[in-house]
Amino acid sequence: MKQIKLYALLIFASLFAVACGDDDEGPSFSHDVVVINEGNFSAADGSISGYNYETEKVENGLFEAANDFEFGAIIQSVTKYNGKYYVVGNSTDELVVVNGEDYLLEGTITTDLAIPYKFVAVGNKGYISNWGTQTPDYKYVDAFLTVVDLSSNTVTKKIDMPSKTQGLLIFEEKLYVTHSASNTISVLDIDTDKVVETIETEERPDAMVLDKNNKIWVLCSSGALVQIDPSTNKVIKTIKEITAFGYNEKLVINEAGDRLYFIGGNEIFTLGIDDTVAPEKGLVEVTTAYGVGINGDKLFVGDANAYSGPGTVYIYDLEGNEQSSFTTGFLPNGFIFN
Amino acid sequence: MRKTIFLGIIFCWCFQIGIAQEQSDSLLLNDVIIYGIPNKSYIVGQKVVEVDSSQKEMYRFNTLAEMLSVTTPVYLKSYGNNMLSTISFRGTGANHTAVLWNGFNINSPTSGQTDFSLIPLNSADEIYVHYGSASALAGSGALGGSIHLNSQPEWGKGYKLSLGQSVGSFGSNGTQLLSDYSDDHWQFKTKAYYKQSDNDFEYYMPIRKTEIKQNNAAYTYFGFNQEINHKISSSQQLLFNAWFNNNDRELQPTNGNLNNNDEQQDRSLRLAASYHNNSKVGYFIYRLGYLNDYLNYNRSSSITKTGQLLNAISYEKNVSKYFRVKSGVMWNHINADVDGYGDDKQEDRYDIYALMLYKEGDWEAGFNVRQNIVSGYNSPLAPSVSVAYLGIDNIKFDFQASRNYRIPTLNDRYWDPGGNLSLKPEDSYNVEVGMAYTEKRFSFNLNVYKMWVEDWIIWIQESSYWTPNNLRKVHAQGLELSASYGVSFGKLNLKSSFIYSYNQTENVDAVSAGDVTVGHQLAYTPKHRLTYSLQANRGSWYGQANVQYTGMRYTVGHGEMDPFGIIDLQLGKRFKWNEHTFNLAGKINNLADQEYVLLENRAMPGVNYELNLVYNFK
Numbered sequence: 001m002k003q004i005k006l007y008a009l010l011i012f013a014s015l016f017a018v019a020c021g022d023d024d025e026g027p028s029f030s031h032d033v034v035v036i037n038e039g040n041f042s043a044a045d046g047s048i049s050g051y052n053y054e055t056e057k058v059e060n061g062l063f064e065a066a067n068d069f070e071f072g073a074i075i076q077s078v079t080k081y082n083g084k085y086y087v088v089g090n091s092t093d094e095l096v097v098v099n100g101e102d103y104l105l106e107g108t109i110t111t112d113l114a115i116p117y118k119f120v121a122v123g124n125k126g127y128i129s130n131w132g133t134q135t136p137d138y139k140y141v142d143a144f145l146t147v148v149d150l151s152s153n154t155v156t157k158k159i160d161m162p163s164k165t166q167g168l169l170i171f172e173e174k175l176y177v178t179h180s181a182s183n184t185i186s187v188l189d190i191d192t193d194k195v196v197e198t199i200e201t202e203e204r205p206d207a208m209v210l211d212k213n214n215k216i217w218v219l220c221s222s223g224a225l226v227q228i229d230p231s232t233n234k235v236i237k238t239i240k241e242i243t244a245f246g247y248n249e250k251l252v253i254n255e256a257g258d259r260l261y262f263i264g265g266n267e268i269f270t271l272g273i274d275d276t277v278a279p280e281k282g283l284v285e286v287t288t289a290y291g292v293g294i295n296g297d298k299l300f301v302g303d304a305n306a307y308s309g310p311g312t313v314y315i316y317d318l319e320g321n322e323q324s325s326f327t328t329g330f331l332p333n334g335f336i337f338n
Numbered sequence: 339m340r341k342t343i344f345l346g347i348i349f350c351w352c353f354q355i356g357i358a359q360e361q362s363d364s365l366l367l368n369d370v371i372i373y374g375i376p377n378k379s380y381i382v383g384q385k386v387v388e389v390d391s392s393q394k395e396m397y398r399f400n401t402l403a404e405m406l407s408v409t410t411p412v413y414l415k416s417y418g419n420n421m422l423s424t425i426s427f428r429g430t431g432a433n434h435t436a437v438l439w440n441g442f443n444i445n446s447p448t449s450g451q452t453d454f455s456l457i458p459l460n461s462a463d464e465i466y467v468h469y470g471s472a473s474a475l476a477g478s479g480a481l482g483g484s485i486h487l488n489s490q491p492e493w494g495k496g497y498k499l500s501l502g503q504s505v506g507s508f509g510s511n512g513t514q515l516l517s518d519y520s521d522d523h524w525q526f527k528t529k530a531y532y533k534q535s536d537n538d539f540e541y542y543m544p545i546r547k548t549e550i551k552q553n554n555a556a557y558t559y560f561g562f563n564q565e566i567n568h569k570i571s572s573s574q575q576l577l578f579n580a581w582f583n584n585n586d587r588e589l590q591p592t593n594g595n596l597n598n599n600d601e602q603q604d605r606s607l608r609l610a611a612s613y614h615n616n617s618k619v620g621y622f623i624y625r626l627g628y629l630n631d632y633l634n635y636n637r638s639s640s641i642t643k644t645g646q647l648l649n650a651i652s653y654e655k656n657v658s659k660y661f662r663v664k665s666g667v668m669w670n671h672i673n674a675d676v677d678g679y680g681d682d683k684q685e686d687r688y689d690i691y692a693l694m695l696y697k698e699g700d701w702e703a704g705f706n707v708r709q710n711i712v713s714g715y716n717s718p719l720a721p722s723v724s725v726a727y728l729g730i731d732n733i734k735f736d737f738q739a740s741r742n743y744r745i746p747t748l749n750d751r752y753w754d755p756g757g758n759l760s761l762k763p764e765d766s767y768n769v770e771v772g773m774a775y776t777e778k779r780f781s782f783n784l785n786v787y788k789m790w791v792e793d794w795i796i797w798i799q800e801s802s803y804w805t806p807n808n809l810r811k812v813h814a815q816g817l818e819l820s821a822s823y824g825v826s827f828g829k830l831n832l833k834s835s836f837i838y839s840y841n842q843t844e845n846v847d848a849v850s851a852g853d854v855t856v857g858h859q860l861a862y863t864p865k866h867r868l869t870y871s872l873q874a875n876r877g878s879w880y881g882q883a884n885v886q887y888t889g890m891r892y893t894v895g896h897g898e899m900d901p902f903g904i905i906d907l908q909l910g911k912r913f914k915w916n917e918h919t920f921n922l923a924g925k926i927n928n929l930a931d932q933e934y935v936l937l938e939n940r941a942m943p944g945v946n947y948e949l950n951l952v953y954n955f956k
Contacts, residue, residue: 044592069544092594306799
């Protein structure tokens with residue numbers, strides 16, 4: 001009898017453990033802001049979080065809650081296009097297509113990708129930049145662009161590139177591709193997918209944005225902001241002595257298109273498009289500045305918290321006064337504003 | 339007779355316990371008797387379990403990580419199949435379990451941890467799991483528990499030979515050799531082993547709705563143990579043991595990452611020599627050890643080399659019929675040549691300890707104390723007080739209270755940049771009670787503990803680099819409940835045993851903004867674990883099933899990882915001709931093909947198979 005009681009107790013205890021585990025729900029409210037959480041390198045736990053301005057509520061792990069499994073990837077970037085989220089899984093060589101309403105998985109592209117970084121699209125055509133094959137000493141060779149047909153989510157073409165491809169920007173039938181291991185930007189014609197021009201910049205050009213005058217700004221990891229005129233593909237001006245992040249740069253522009261925000265060290269710096277010298281000091285500083293976004297009069301900063309735990313998102317006014325904050329996933333590296 | 343069965347230990351202990359009892363009843367220790375792990379008789383009020391010989395047989399071609407995770411309450415955190423596997427014992431961290439090889443702590447002096455995937459199971463003769471805090475006995479880091487790997491001299495057994503071959507799934511095969519000769523004065527024992535595996539198992543990726551194949555997880559390891567033991571006289575012995583192990587492996591990346599080609603080589607040489615002299619004056623032991631560890635990460639992108647020279651002397655005496663004392667000192671000189679330190683670092687660590695055992699009638703009491711001295715900082719004095727009462731039929735009650743510590747690792751102190759020379763040792767208090775009921779076929783154990791750890795060292799980012807600090811405060815409590823039952827139906831013998839463990843380990847303080855772990859269970863420490871084992875034999879047939887269930891675990895980001903259960907099954911037959919025996923066994927691991935991970939996004943294999951053939955002479 002003693003034994004039977006004991007066994008019963010053990011079985012009960014294990015049932016209790018299982019019973020305590022379950023409580024998933026889908027996303028419960030609309031999200032004004034989607035936070036992209038890159039994920040911890042050793043756990044590949046990239047995720048997306050949603051934030052609502054009115055309720056000030058945040059929901060983490062939106063994709064996992066909707067699909068019952070996680071991305072399981074390092075997420076370098078997410079692009080919203082035609083009501084869908086295109087999620088670039090950098091560790092898994094994946095482009096994951098997610099429904100913009102309910103976060104359900106719509107498709108996964110897994111072919112012809114090698115350490116992808118960024119996605120942009122025009123019409124029915126998507127482009128993905130790939131770092132290429134990683135060598136044992138952490139260099140990248142055989143960089144390329146992947147061209148995707150968005151109606152069928154299939155790869156239509158691979159375009160060889162001269163060097164590690166990073167940032168992508170489409171403007172007036174042209175695709176601009178930064179090569180973050182050199183000092184060049186390739187310009188492609190999107191009808192022919194051929195390189196039509198190569199622009200020389202400072203070393204290690206990375207992130208790009210377009211200003212209100214239709215000029216392209218490039219943040220270079222070597223510490224420079226370069227303004228390019230896409231009508232001539234010539235450099236207009238170069239602002240040196242910029243404090244940059246060092247790699248995988250983050251650069252955004254306000255809605256008016258006249259003020260840049262970017263990460264330098266653990267600070268957020270800002271620069272007007274007519275400025276000619278680098279800003280001397282940052283607007284705000286956090287523990288580990290990792291992501292930046294600008295939405296109207298709100299500045300969003302993703303803090304990776306020393307890479308040692310879940311990230312924090314801080315919301316500031318444009319003078320840099322903190323308004324609120326919330327906890328998000330690991331390494332918040334960007335924002336999408338709906 | 340009942341009194342001789344004095345610890346509520348489930349498995350095959352009786353032999354050693356008998357010896358221990360005999361010895362303590364006589365005032366003079368005439369013969370040198372080496373029994374079990376060093377200082378075992380001074381462990382009062384706590385549970386020590388020797389790993390069952392049939393478990394060792396079942397996992398003889400596997401590593402300690404695989405065996406412990408299926409058969410004991412400890413949780414192994416593995417970065418994949420046969421990848422870096424660190425332990426969590428009673429809910430504590432990876433460097434809160436002391437791992438001792440013939441009495442020498444073999445936790446890496448640089449990281450303070452042992453990678454249990456680097457310890458092939460058959461490299462140790464005896465494996466003991468000592469539950470609970472015991473720094474006074476086992477030194478620094480013995481907070482959750484201690485694992486003891488031991489060799490045991492034998493005399494007059496003649497010649498024994500054993501050859502083993504294993505083939506298994508994922509292109510794995512293993513080979514083992516044992517040659518052992520002993521007469522009344524000498525023993526020469528050689529063990530050699532080799533195992534390699536492509537380890538290219540498939541795992542499911544839900545986001546792709548398909549399985550993919552592991553492409554960077556192959557491993558090869560080999561090594562040998564050499565023992566030379568000499569019995570000079572009935573009161574003197576000289577023992578020598580050398581253990582060499584080399585492991586080359588590709589490092590399994592996170593799921594779906596097919597670009598990664600990281601690899602690592604680990605190589606260790608461990609030497610232990612001891613001289614035992616037992617006379618009317620007392621029992622002296624002098625032990626000399628040398629531990630050399632080499633780690634080459636990713637084609638020399640980071641190399642870690644350490645050497646430790648250990649000298650230990652101890653003296654033991656039966657002061658009276660009831661009272662026995664042992665006292666000793668140990669000196670450990672460490673030399674570390676680590677890429678991350680800038681230049682070579684030396685550290686000297688001294689331990690001085692006294693162990694006291696009092697036994698009278700149904701009572702046993704232990705008082706142990708250890709002081710550890712390291713140049714540059716002071717460790718807390720680590721005493722323990724324990725009592726055991728055996729006065730009620732078949733039932734034993736245990737109590738232990740102790741203060742324990744863990745000293746900073748060399749990485750904590752010397753890593754450049756970040757190393758922090760002003761770190762204090764971690765400081766911990768433990769109190770536990772236990773109850774054991776033992777009868778012929780049935781045994782039952784319950785141990786309940788509470789533990790407080792202060793000055794827990796964690797690395798945080800302070801400026802542009804990381805640095806360790808005594809920041810974390812942890813409160814742990816839990817219990818282990820075990821039972822075993824043996825029964826025979828004619829020729830069929832069955833033995834089944836359960837262990838259920840509950841460990842609640844909580845962070846008491848926030849260490850940074852956004853620290854969501856406060857008040858919650860520590861990451862990767864399951865609250866609930868259950869293991870069940872059924873062993874059966876009938877004539878020359880033998881079989882064994884091991885089942886383990888692991889409850890929900892939090893990830894570092896406070897996500898929840900699903901509970902899982904694993905079933906390992908073995909069936910074998912013994913063929914015997916005179917002194918020749920063949921054991922042929924088939925083994926199915928993860929019978930239910932359970933998908934599971936021990937760390938987030940680090941796949942583990944589904945159902946897989948092993949066929950083992952072992953030839954024994956004698």
